[in-house]
Amino acid sequence: MxxxxxxxxxxxxxxxxxxxxxxxxxxxxxxxxxxxxxxxxxxxxxxxxxxxxxxxxxxxxxxxxxxxxxxxxxxxxxxxxxxxxxxxxxxxxxxxxxxxxxxxxxxxxxxxxxxxxxxxxxxxxxxxxxxxxxxxxxxxxxxxxxxxxETVFASYEKVKDYTTKRPDDTVLIDSRESKRFEGIEEPIDKKAGHIPGAVNKVWTKVLENGYYKKKDDLQANFTDIGKDKEIIVYCGSGVTASPNYVALKEAGFKDVRIYIGSFSDWISYDDNPID
Known part of the structure; x- marks a missing residue:
């Protein structure tokens, strides 16, 4: 769909x-x-x-x-x-x-x-x-x-489980700007960095002048991710993860979920590791 x-x-x-x-x-x-x-x-x-x-x-x-x-x-x-x-x-x-x-x-x-x-x-x-x-x-x-x-939802427990087991069939995507992902700067949240094991796919890359890019371009943006993978997308608070969710579905990925609490939820647990 x-x-x-x-x-x-x-x-x-x-x-x-x-x-x-x-x-x-x-x-x-x-x-x-x-x-x-x-x-x-x-x-x-x-x-x-x-x-x-x-x-x-x-x-x-x-x-x-x-x-x-x-x-x-x-x-x-x-x-x-x-x-x-x-x-x-x-x-x-x-x-x-x-x-x-x-x-x-x-x-x-x-x-x-x-x-x-x-x-x-x-x-x-x-x-x-x-x-x-x-x-x-x-x-x-x-x-x-x-x-x-529930197939579009990733709970905190599911993300926590991913960080400890790192299953090969799951990809965790951080949708924020690269400087926030890398921990170089953090203008919003109280801690900087990203959830361990995540890869960075900046959400603005799937859009151009307010429009979603064409299907071929969206597929190219995620070409390093297998379509057979379970994908969990997050951002700072579950808002800018959403364009990546839509783009991944448009590109033909079947199993895509959003961790709605995202990084701001992850860091609310003091013991959680950050890369």
Whole structure:
């Protein structure tokens, strides 16, 4: 299953009752910016999902900076926006790719079958002169059934087990910038470095001008990783790992998981080793 939808594909579906467009714009460090941008204008009919209020849970001692949300709360939020299990979901952000991809991964974890990131994001849609609006459309409440897809999720225990056993059939990917991976600089977390055994595949390498690269280019980016491997992807807090998740799936990798707590969860355990 592909996870990417082009704006030209979405345009003729804009008024379909079977589609819900999800605005996921956000700015790390300025959490009110995304919703303010949505209020200013958005794709016609879009509903808003906030990274920290909807797509993440409360920060605690463990779990990382953007832990999994409370699933009952998220279920209620989906139902309030008229989203059922059969709804086609198309998520977009400002063009960064990471926030919309977080939505895509999270809904895939819930077991949703038809969820896509809008390639190029809101910037590409608006630049094309496609319909935008200021009205916040209300939808009739629905019922949503969660059927967790554990095959896309890597727990802390699974990552911990990997670091001690280093199985040949598993690859651990760190999605952060190289300087953070190498421990040269760390602007966010209290410790620097990476989880032992990880390889570095910077998430921005799968994108170009806000668009996911073509399949051949995505395959080339991961050419040193066998497609028969189990892949666990992480970043700082489980957000920028998401574009790598989408890119790996687009490139034809079958067994791809996100360690949602990521490095910020790993270092919350004082005894965990860091390379």
């Amino acid at each position: 592909g996870y990417i939808m082009e704006k030209e594909e979405l345009l003729p579906l804009l008024n379909s009752v079977d589609i819900r467009i999800c605005d996921c714009r956000f700015k790390l460090g300025s959490p009110d910016v995304g919703y303010s941008e949505y209020e200013k204008d958005h794709i016609t009919g879009a509903v808003y999902f906030d990274l920290e209020k909807d797509l993440s849970g409360d920060v605690q001692e463990h779990g990382g900076r953007h832990p999994l949300p409370d699933l009952k709360t998220l279920k209620d939020r989906l139902e309030s926006k008229g989203i059922s299990n059969d709804t086609i979901l198309v998520a977009y952000d400002g063009g960064e790719g990471s926030f919309a991809s977080r939505f895509v991964w999270l809904l895939s974890y819930l077991g949703h079958q038809k969820v896509y990131v809008l390639n190029g994001g809101y910037r590409a849609w608006k630049d094309a002169g496609y319909p935008i609006d200021t009205n916040q459309k209300e939808y009739t409440s629905t019922e949503y059934q969660i059927d967790l897809n």
